[in-house]
Amino acid sequence: MKLHQISQLLSGELSTGSNPDFEITGIGKIESAQSNEITFIANPVYEKFFSGTSAGCVIVSKKFNALLYKRLDDRIVPLIKVEDPYLAFLTLLDVLSPKTELQKIGIDQTARISDTAEISNIDVRIGANAFIGELVKIGDRVSILPNTVILAGAEIADDVLIYPNVTIYNGCKIGSRVIIHSGTVIGSDGFGQAKNPDGTYQKIPQKGIVVIEDDVEIGANCSIDRATIGETIIRKGVKLDNMIQIAHNVEIGENTVIASQTGIAGSTKIGANCMIGGKVGIVGHISICDNVILTAATNVSKSITKPGMYSGYRAQPMQSELRQEAIIRSLSKKK
């Protein structure tokens, strides 16, 4: 792609003296980009690399002043100035990256499809050794990669991408444009065990389902349990990282993001627009309101009713928790 084409695509401004026909063939990091690659500076921390970069062009903000950085060689580096270099970079990343076709349109001959499954005939991809059970419904332009299993009665809406080795249990519902990464299990039985008088446990049947609404992304090796009765619900736009545990009857509000290795116990309700760090633990049967931020490794054992930032081995408003830690550290120095 030529520099003038890139500049146009990004609604940017190519620096004077640059060769508009120079050909860019890839994207690199500013420290290591080659002369035929383009790079970007979105964070001022990276401006220091400008002096030495070998990149064929650098996308910068309109405020960037190249004169402040003496180049190590005499080369005048072509710049494209844009409003938001990071957003421009994302756009370009999608355009310039080589596309890998992971799955051909059509149903692989080794996939095992039930006769009663209803599969759209618009651009569906079903990979090798995938399994589609009785009465499963699959929408338009869905891609199901090799060795994924979808059990009886599950419903997959349109434009869904499911990577290999995923398991979706019977009856669960997946919204449009959902992405699910490998190893994730959706709809396994909730952990319901009733204690008998002799100390053994009786399994409580788990008869509900999981509902994943539109535009959700779920990372690798997550577990989302089906409800005992009713639904475990992941609302529209939620983004889950890898290895997250969502127990039965949990509800996660719209546009909440959760980082890796966090676990949420049964029947807890998380609000919308929350940001939950990695390794967070949240006990069962509580509520977290909208707009709560939980820092990494926080454990929450009571409901949170006010928006704000919380942290700690037992969650508190972050300021209190940091003050306590400072006091403990100072105590230990006095003695």
Place this chain on the structure above:
Amino acid sequence: MKLHQISQLLSGELSTGSNPDFEITGIGKIESAQSNEITFIANPVYEKFFSGTSAGCVIVSKKFNALLYKRLDDRIVPLIKVEDPYLAFLTLLDVLSPKTELQKIGIDQTARISDTAEISNIDVRIGANAFIGELVKIGDRVSILPNTVILAGAEIADDVLIYPNVTIYNGCKIGSRVIIHSGTVIGSDGFGQAKNPDGTYQKIPQKGIVVIEDDVEIGANCSIDRATIGETIIRKGVKLDNMIQIAHNVEIGENTVIASQTGIAGSTKIGANCMIGGKVGIVGHISICDNVILTAATNVSKSITKPGMYSGYRAQPMQSELRQEAIIRSLSKKK
């Protein structure tokens, strides 16, 4: 199912004035049940919903007094009074829920079965693209769902249910009535690495097995490592939630229950009838006695020899730990 049939099944008492031939077709939550559904009140917290429920019948305890709750409409709600409403509900849940047949009896044509495997001919189900290795033994009425892999020499007793995408390594033994959810790995190598003088590591061969005794349930995406020599043992009646790590040579005692994301390091022995919360960490080479309760996110680095409840970032008896936390919080308020 008619009300008089349900009442008889539960050994309950149908309230006078109810129509014994009224047909119930499903189960609902008290807040949302429809007029053809039955619901229950086991926890007094839910009694407040009685006034507005649309359910066609409510299962209640013998002490429940409907007169205390003024209905929002004039309908007289049929009641079935029983000793234990929750137990009655569980019974009904199993009877009334639609049964989903996840796997037909027989061996799917795409399953890959070794010639030397010994498979019972009594009601065994083996799903699509499953793999059964050399010399594997499979008992009566076992269900193995699609894409599950059972490696050479593993033994599966009777009435076992293994969901899709499970891996059972060579030589491991699974008892009767065991349930294993998707993504779980049983018998992977223990983490044994001996440091060489040059800083590299030499793998210590892991030659033992995993033994899962009868009536164990294992959630999704768990990892249970094989012993270095001998056996990693999960005793009769143990219930494991999702994403639990059991390292090599660990032993878990009978009827112990463990919640999600807990990890137990190598050679540690857990007693019987313990209740271990989510995200608990237990170091290797220690013992936990019978009847210990560990609250969520507790870390245990020393053996526990007295039954009781323990908690904390470094486990202590729960009362001590809570007292310390109160002191810390009060210190920070003084200053």
Place this chain on the structure above:
Amino acid sequence: MKLHQISQLLSGELSTGSNPDFEITGIGKIESAQSNEITFIANPVYEKFFSGTSAGCVIVSKKFNALLYKRLDDRIVPLIKVEDPYLAFLTLLDVLSPKTELQKIGIDQTARISDTAEISNIDVRIGANAFIGELVKIGDRVSILPNTVILAGAEIADDVLIYPNVTIYNGCKIGSRVIIHSGTVIGSDGFGQAKNPDGTYQKIPQKGIVVIEDDVEIGANCSIDRATIGETIIRKGVKLDNMIQIAHNVEIGENTVIASQTGIAGSTKIGANCMIGGKVGIVGHISICDNVILTAATNVSKSITKPGMYSGYRAQPMQSELRQEAIIRSLSKKK
């Protein structure tokens, strides 16, 4: 194997009076070994079992003095004295253990191999229902067990062993002699989500890869995300336990070992020769220098620039952290 053969194999010294032709058929633990099995004492803690062991031979260090332990019977136990009993035991474990052939040489008829994949013809094993995508390269003596999926363009060097139900995403590179256990996912998308003004999130394309260098072992159910651009790198000789999360653009230095359930957030760089315990959490965009030890359940939120041992809910040098804990515990006793 006869005692004199074992002694010779281990460069050891068989105790006088022992029958050099005595046949050993297996290996046992000192507490439970049978009369035809061999055992060992590497840790003095186990010397107390010497008096009662039924083992047919015991491997001991050159300093071991059998006269200090009165036998419960009158049997004189054959000994093999060696420099390092544990190393000797490891050698023997490999030699004496029954070999299980998990996968035959050749490509199973049910494996689905792309026409454009380049697969070595030297002793490669590809199991049932495995999937090998377009342009994948597979080296000599590689074993890929049943139901594992390797997506387009991934490269697997020589002597690699990949257990069942593993997923390797497109373009990732796996070095020689790497071992990957079941359920592990390599190359899933990094957790990159840019917030839009309306509170929804836009996916940041993840266009990099994962590079696993030579001699790495990865346990079960791990997740290693691909880089946004560039590479997530696991250096030569790294050993990972089960259920470890490695985020996008992370780099782990040579010969670092990491125990189960640890998570490392995006772009963090871990040095060489580190030992990281289980359930450790490390935030993104920091560095840990070489030769750092992090005890189990430590959370690290700032870079570590000095070698040493660190611990705590918020990592500190271990001595400081233990002192603070002692102070807190004493405060609570005073009151």
